[in-house]
Amino acid sequence: MKRKNQVLFGALAVAAMVISSCGSDDGSADVEISVPDIPMHESMGDFEGELNIVNWSGFVEPAWTDKFTADTGCKVNPRVAGTSDEMVTLMRTGQYDIVSASGDAALRLIVGGDVQPLNIELIPNFSDDIAAGMKGNVYDTVNGKPYGVPIGRGANLLQYNDTITNGAPESWDVVWETDSPYAGKITAYDAPIYIADAAVYLMYHEPDLGIKNPYALDETQLAAAIALLKQQNTIIGEYWSDPVAQITSFVGGNTVVGTSWEILRKFAAQDNLKTTLPVEGSTGWFDSWLVSATTKNVNCAYAWMDYTSQPEVNGAIAVNFGMAPANVAFCGSSAEAQAHCDTFFAEDEEFFERIWPWTTPIETCVDGRTEVKCTSFQDWTNAWATVKG
């Protein structure tokens, strides 16, 4: 995995970028994905009186639901889910009206016919203030139809212990290559979606593999990513899925470099722990509200999406969870809000252009290729088990 023939490949990559930029800039637009035909809500009616939400911890709190209930009469029943898979399973029960899905759950729900397309005209707060990078992504906009209302986003950054690294590593190679000076003190995210991080690294260093989108891997490309992950497995100290475990791992000195979120660095509260976005770019999670296809409380759901898209409410959710708010109008509202936005790069579109939002890999290649079949999330899950051996 060393950078062989980098100059040549660099030139090829530039050529490829020029060509592909004619079609799309992120290698993900113009994809026709077959989805069940579900009608969208035409116009607002009477509020039904309740709203059942599947959400990430910290997204639905009395601090902002009380006012919503007072305004609309919709009683909010939140159900916290721990993982994207759990969210999908819960939404499929049909007992919930709306979900705060990350991109790796959203596309599964859309293609599975579990959620309905949205009528954006009924959500006035879905306005120009919503960060440009959060609109029209493949995970929540399919065949030109929007399915999701953005809530917030965050990046999977490279966190490092500055006292040991003496400065920010420029490249992700410190977590992938066997000659890493921090071998044995590396942490990686413990989920199949982490395969995309390997793909991002390969996109930069092995352009001859032809990866254009880390979520559209054919079998050869997936095999290359898995080979890289197996190589990483020999130098990994610990995989993390539990945020507390990740924090104690960095604070306790078991980990020097590895994948992290800005909010985890904040919680660790140590000056020598810093984060950086290496030259290859990275992956990230972009969360949106999706409405169930079989909801009985569709008016409450629309009211909720509109309410939580207001700058203050959207900002409150983002601050509470620790992510960049979707509605950047929040940032200008106070000095504290601005500080929050700066920490989480909320208004920095250049930053987020280098982030690949988590997207469910499906058999249809989301980079637009039609001559091959891409690997599905099931393939990723099976492959992930082989990585750890």
Place this chain on the structure above:
Amino acid sequence: MSDTSMSTQRRPISSYLLRRPKVRLLGLLALPMTWIVGVYIFSLFLLLVTAFWNVDPFTSLVSPAFNLENFRLIFTNSAYIATSIRTLFIALAVTTVCVVFAVPLGIFMAKIASPRLRNALAVAITLPLWAGYLVKVIAMRLVFTEEGFFNWLMAPLGIRGPGFSIPIVILTLTYLWFPYMALPVYTAIRQIPPILFDASSDMGAKGFMTVYRVVLPLIVPAIIAGSVFTFSLSLGDYLAARFTGGSTQMIGSIIAANINLNPPVAAAYSMVPITFVVIYLMVARRTGSLERM
């Protein structure tokens, strides 16, 4: 006669049951049988049947069918095989370590320690059972982090812990399940009549010979009983590996990773620890220890 009729009037239910043994039996077993068959066996059966079912690769929806694809995956994928062997090794190691600790401790508590010390030790062994499982796992994690208690304590001797790895998983599981081995072993040793020790001594056996020829044969059933707990509990565990194993993967880790996305594979893989436990129980039965438990 009048007495009987008196009591018949006073205890209508008892006398009714006295005359109908079948109803009596039904009343006695209704609740436990509902539990065992209805809740325990039935849900286990449903789980195992799922192992033969299909799953939609995209939606993860499970549909009834009969195919052995999931089993083929488990027996051909080297990662699954390696994980099974690793988990078996860990469970056997935990059991061995528990026995090695429990027998000398049991002998000391039962035969040497003063009653006061004996009680103190009994409390010390059972006390960890009062703490939450996850609390204990996290505690072990904190003890063995790079800058944790263990390395701090051992630093003057120049010793450093192995970091999160299989040995720490074995140690954590030993810590978790030790009471289940120590208590039956201690109880068994206490029940050995003192005259056997005297007899052994009279015939010229030293301490170790007595332990080897007299104590060990008598406490084998207790060791087997304890090992059923330590072995099967270790086989099914995955949180210890997640928090103290570094990159160690156990059977439970793979099942947990598949449970939402691919329930049939998770179900098929759960057959592996079940098979291990069944084989273990059959071997234990052969030794005749289960009858004497």
